[in-house]
Amino acid sequence: MKLWWQLAEPWIKQHWRLSLLALFLALSTVFAGVGLLTVSGWFLTGAFLAGSAQAFNLFLPSALVRGMSMWRIASRYAERVCGHMVTLDLQAEIRTGSFARLAAFKPAQLAQYRDGDLLARLINDIERLDTFFLLIITPVFTAVIAGAFFSLLMGTALPMVGWILLLVLCLASGVLPYLLARQTAKAGLDVQAANAELRALAHEAIAAHTDLLVFGMTPMVQEQFDQAGLRLAKAQQRLTQAGSFGTLVQQLLMGALVLALLWLGANAQAQQELSAPVWVGLLLGAMGLFEILSPIMRGAAGLGAVQAAARRIQDITAGTAANTPTETDKALPTAMLPATGTLQLQDICVAYDNKPVLNGLDLYVDHGQRIAIRGLSGTGKTTLLMAIMQIQPLSSGTITYGGVNLSTVSSPVLYRHMALLSQHSPVFMGTIAHNLRLADPEAPDERLWEVLKQVHLAAHVEQIGGLDAWVGEGGNTLSTGQIRRLCLARVLLSKASVWLLDEPTAGLDKATADAWFTNLQQVAKDRTVLIVTHADVPEGVVDASYILTDGRLQFQAQQKAQKNVEKNTEEWV
Numbered sequence: 001m002k003l004w005w006q007l008a009e010p011w012i013k014q015h016w017r018l019s020l021l022a023l024f025l026a027l028s029t030v031f032a033g034v035g036l037l038t039v040s041g042w043f044l045t046g047a048f049l050a051g052s053a054q055a056f057n058l059f060l061p062s063a064l065v066r067g068m069s070m071w072r073i074a075s076r077y078a079e080r081v082c083g084h085m086v087t088l089d090l091q092a093e094i095r096t097g098s099f100a101r102l103a104a105f106k107p108a109q110l111a112q113y114r115d116g117d118l119l120a121r122l123i124n125d126i127e128r129l130d131t132f133f134l135l136i137i138t139p140v141f142t143a144v145i146a147g148a149f150f151s152l153l154m155g156t157a158l159p160m161v162g163w164i165l166l167l168v169l170c171l172a173s174g175v176l177p178y179l180l181a182r183q184t185a186k187a188g189l190d191v192q193a194a195n196a197e198l199r200a201l202a203h204e205a206i207a208a209h210t211d212l213l214v215f216g217m218t219p220m221v222q223e224q225f226d227q228a229g230l231r232l233a234k235a236q237q238r239l240t241q242a243g244s245f246g247t248l249v250q251q252l253l254m255g256a257l258v259l260a261l262l263w264l265g266a267n268a269q270a271q272q273e274l275s276a277p278v279w280v281g282l283l284l285g286a287m288g289l290f291e292i293l294s295p296i297m298r299g300a301a302g303l304g305a306v307q308a309a310a311r312r313i314q315d316i317t318a319g320t321a322a323n324t325p326t327e328t329d330k331a332l333p334t335a336m337l338p339a340t341g342t343l344q345l346q347d348i349c350v351a352y353d354n355k356p357v358l359n360g361l362d363l364y365v366d367h368g369q370r371i372a373i374r375g376l377s378g379t380g381k382t383t384l385l386m387a388i389m390q391i392q393p394l395s396s397g398t399i400t401y402g403g404v405n406l407s408t409v410s411s412p413v414l415y416r417h418m419a420l421l422s423q424h425s426p427v428f429m430g431t432i433a434h435n436l437r438l439a440d441p442e443a444p445d446e447r448l449w450e451v452l453k454q455v456h457l458a459a460h461v462e463q464i465g466g467l468d469a470w471v472g473e474g475g476n477t478l479s480t481g482q483i484r485r486l487c488l489a490r491v492l493l494s495k496a497s498v499w500l501l502d503e504p505t506a507g508l509d510k511a512t513a514d515a516w517f518t519n520l521q522q523v524a525k526d527r528t529v530l531i532v533t534h535a536d537v538p539e540g541v542v543d544a545s546y547i548l549t550d551g552r553l554q555f556q557a558q559q560k561a562q563k564n565v566e567k568n569t570e571e572w573v
């Protein structure tokens with residue numbers, strides 16, 4: 001309940017009127033149903049007795065029966081609409097909120113989760129939360145109010161009967177569901193975990209399909225999938241069995257209650273303490289209350305799963321996502337960055353799990369300088385770019401741009417000034433234009449063609465149908481090199497004054513890579529460019545080269561880069 005409330009509280013507080021209306025309508029439906037049965041029981045018995053003995057007023061009860069049945073239909077309809085509105089809107093709110101938190105995660109935070117598992121949290125777990133409002137809060141609320149009211153009504157006719165009814169309703173709507181919820185907590189947890197495991201496995205198996213096939217690993221994955229499926233089926237079976245047993249006990253309790261009420265009522269009738277029509281009416285009304293109880297048992301059986309789902313969602317929403325400003329952050333003034341400036345890294349250290357990767361690294365890059373950074377695989381080149389982008393936190397040291405400490409700059413401001421081409425930059429499902437305009441939504445078509453020419457992709461894009469040509473999921477209608485060039489074109493479109501390029505020419509043949517490097521001089525204009533690369537950079541492209549070793553940069557070579565070359569040496573089409 002606490003976990004669910006933490007997730008639902010903001011929405012419920014904002015829409016408390018709608019939530020209360022949903023509860024009120026549920027109560028109204030129960031009152032209409034119970035009232036209908038009460039009046040019908042009284043009416044039928046009264047009419048039966050009148051036939052043999054006294055005169056009976058048929059008009060009022062028949063009008064009440066019709067009126068209540070209409071009321072019940074209308075109220076039930078409104079209750080369903082309103083209850084589902086609350087549940088679905090609440091789900092949508094939690095889903096968008098959770099997604100926003102995920103979107104603010106830094107890559108290292110995201111890397112702690114499996115993709116499929118995150119998908120399961122956003123879909124299965126959030127869906128599971130609907131049980132709580134519909135099958136727990138609403139029926140328990142109506143059971144408490146309608147049960148107390150009807151017990152009081154019964155009690156005014158026969159006090160003993162009122163107490164018995166109250167006791168049985170407390171057992172059936174409180175104690176029994178509580179015991180059932182405790183009994184099924186573990187099974188609920190297992191259901192959510194197995195569901196997430198199945199999604200994660202399916203996701204990974206599809207992503208790695210070719211490799212699994214080539215290495216003959218498909219049977220192993222199939223086996224894992226079968227096992228997870230079996231665990232899910234067993235956990236669901238445990239839930240269903242416990243739920244059915246709970247319902248059986250509840251029905252037996254209700255049966256015993258009806259027998260007790262019949263017996264007590266018959267005695268009272270024999271002693272002239274109560275008229276037969278009133279008694280039958282009250283008895284049928286009490287039976288009408290049972291209608292509320294069955295959803296409570298279903299809800300209680302699913303409570304463990306709700307609890308597990310809420311915990312799994314909280315796990316991603318409660319922690320402070322790295323890019324989400326905390327209250328303290330919000331209070332701090334956000335520094336602005338100058339349009340141009342010197343990029344300076346002073347004595348920076350970065351460690352993963354206390355293992356240093358960058359160790360007292362210094363770098364000074366003047367505005368408009370282009371530098372290359374090399375180094376053996378795993379020496380920390382990507383980490384360095386991530387640290388500049390404030391994606392990877394520093395253990396110590398400072399990074400400034402134009403004298404402003406980057407850690408005091410908000411992400412949107414930073415990303416307007418610095419663009420990163422990561423090793424895993426993706427192509428999104430959509431058109432070529434859609435993929436490019438992520439960097440500059442206002443860019444006209446001519447500008448898109450310009451950058452496509454600069455990365456040697458214009459001819460291919462023309463062939464496949466122009467800027468509106470569709471690229472499949474992950475760019476699967478393009479070759480690896482073409483995907484890379486499209487991502488490069490996106491960076492070229494960016495108005496950022498610093499470009500950080502991680503292996504920009506990976507996947508390109510040497511001639512294309514050389515041509516791209518040479519062209520960089522022209523397209524970068526007066527931008528500051530840091531290129532992490534294993535490739536040979538042609539003469540004159542960068543001003544200086546460094547090697548990253550033992551966590552520091554060693555100056556390798558000073559080069560005379562050609563600045564502001566008017567015409568590129570190669571024709572890009």
Ligand SMILES: Nc1ncnc2c1ncn2[C@@H]1O[C@H](COP(=O)(O)OP(=O)(O)OP(=O)(O)O)[C@@H](O)[C@H]1O
Pocket residue numbers: 108111352353357375376377378379380381382383384
């Ligand atoms: N999220 C992480 N958690 C723990 N260790 C990490 C993480 N990311 C990187 N590392 C480790 O930090 C070291 C530097 O990684 P990094 O990716 O920066 O190297 P790199 O020089 O860019 O390598 P490559 O040239 O192969 O791309 C590696 O030993 C890597 O295993």
